[in-house]
Amino acid sequence: MKVLLLSPYELGRQPFSLAHPAALLRARGHEVELIDLSLGALPRTGLEDFGLIGIALGMHTATRIAASLLPELRRAAPTARLVGYGVYGPPNRELLEGLGVDVVLGPECEPDLVAMAQGEAPRPSQARVVFQVPDRSGLPTLARYAHLLTADGSRKIVGFVEASRGCKYLCRHCPLVPVYEGGFRAIPREVVLADAEQQVRAGAEHLSFGDPDFLNGPTHALRILESLHGRWPALTFDATIKISHILHYQDILPRLREYGCLFITTAAESFDDAVLAYLDKGHTGADIGQAAALTRGAGIAFAPTFVPFTPWTQLEDYVQLLRGVYDLGLVNSVAPIQLAIRLLVPEGSYLLRLPGFRDYLGPFAGDILGYPWRSPDPRVDRLQAEVQAWVEKADSEGRRRPESFAGLWALAHAAVGRSAPELDLSREGPAGPRLSEPWYCCAEPTAKQLSRWAAGP
Numbered sequence: 001m002k003v004l005l006l007s008p009y010e011l012g013r014q015p016f017s018l019a020h021p022a023a024l025l026r027a028r029g030h031e032v033e034l035i036d037l038s039l040g041a042l043p044r045t046g047l048e049d050f051g052l053i054g055i056a057l058g059m060h061t062a063t064r065i066a067a068s069l070l071p072e073l074r075r076a077a078p079t080a081r082l083v084g085y086g087v088y089g090p091p092n093r094e095l096l097e098g099l100g101v102d103v104v105l106g107p108e109c110e111p112d113l114v115a116m117a118q119g120e121a122p123r124p125s126q127a128r129v130v131f132q133v134p135d136r137s138g139l140p141t142l143a144r145y146a147h148l149l150t151a152d153g154s155r156k157i158v159g160f161v162e163a164s165r166g167c168k169y170l171c172r173h174c175p176l177v178p179v180y181e182g183g184f185r186a187i188p189r190e191v192v193l194a195d196a197e198q199q200v201r202a203g204a205e206h207l208s209f210g211d212p213d214f215l216n217g218p219t220h221a222l223r224i225l226e227s228l229h230g231r232w233p234a235l236t237f238d239a240t241i242k243i244s245h246i247l248h249y250q251d252i253l254p255r256l257r258e259y260g261c262l263f264i265t266t267a268a269e270s271f272d273d274a275v276l277a278y279l280d281k282g283h284t285g286a287d288i289g290q291a292a293a294l295t296r297g298a299g300i301a302f303a304p305t306f307v308p309f310t311p312w313t314q315l316e317d318y319v320q321l322l323r324g325v326y327d328l329g330l331v332n333s334v335a336p337i338q339l340a341i342r343l344l345v346p347e348g349s350y351l352l353r354l355p356g357f358r359d360y361l362g363p364f365a366g367d368i369l370g371y372p373w374r375s376p377d378p379r380v381d382r383l384q385a386e387v388q389a390w391v392e393k394a395d396s397e398g399r400r401r402p403e404s405f406a407g408l409w410a411l412a413h414a415a416v417g418r419s420a421p422e423l424d425l426s427r428e429g430p431a432g433p434r435l436s437e438p439w440y441c442c443a444e445p446t447a448k449q450l451s452r453w454a455a456g457p
């Protein structure tokens, strides 16, 4: 069968969510075309030739973009079986079906995609994924994706690998939790290594691990790193590791550095212990400082992410969050969009189980793929809108992180009616190593992201 797989957005990464199902489908003789809509437009003609069209819904931004293009896709391919698959599929089933999707699958979708291409009915969640080496042929070259920006200003080509799926934890706000419910699966080491090898051969000088948490299986992770480092000693990498894992596995941080770890992304979310308890993050505000010190002490850059705006956030809390970032010397380590994120409440979120939480929410809204909420203090919602607008403007103008931060510092203090204390941003030093894609999976998509599929990059 002629199959088309589409990825609306994957954080500037060459999409594993296309390359892995493509490998399984091609192995069974299907003709598979891959289109990354973050780097190319939806074709105007020829879509009616495909018997099966899958669209990857691995994150909020991708699903918002998918929702905007599905009506056009349905019109252009009226007879194709249209499948939405990924973490954001099942929670948005009703909406997706209303937009013309025939079958909605979760992230463990590969056996069902193959079954559908064979003309069989999908049996969601019945079959276990047998991982194969992703087939990346037909995707744009790695050089067209997000680059590593190093502290000395040089750029390196990045490969994107996954060593596991799911997560052992049950953070209430996490979209993985309703789908995986605390389960995670290691992707076989030989598959990960072969995928890394094909990307190194394609020019990758750095690997970005896309695992929800790289240390859910520390032995698995270390064995992979040991092999990679033995083979390509100059190859560097980054990974996402939760704060409590950084503390618990602090003894292995030097080994991560030895194996080439340049930076660790970590979901700090908030410095406020009450908010962290609501989110069930398993760490405290003080732990963030400790994790930052341990990570940096091991010679690895620390890159925290945040959810600054929640229904519990008060104006003063936002000032304190910026203060925390500044005091820890993290201004150059935090992408400005991280300081604008508004808590997302998707269908199935464990937050909905929190007593009293529904009091903050309106009814489910398809246009935002979640339950809208308002702060009890309207000034907080106004500040969030101003912060979001400032970050988008600063990003489009190419401003440096300290400049963006200074603007947010001024906005936050104006909101509480105090003059902003002067900041010494010169002490920040150069920005650490990071990827060139500044946006984030839980951030609201920009107008440009929402319309790129029609016009191309």
Ligand code: SF4
Binding pocket: 167, 168, 169, 170, 171, 174, 175, 176, 177, 212, 213, 242, 267
């Ligand atoms: S540790 Fe990270 S990936 Fe795991 S449930 Fe919590 S937020 Fe989600």
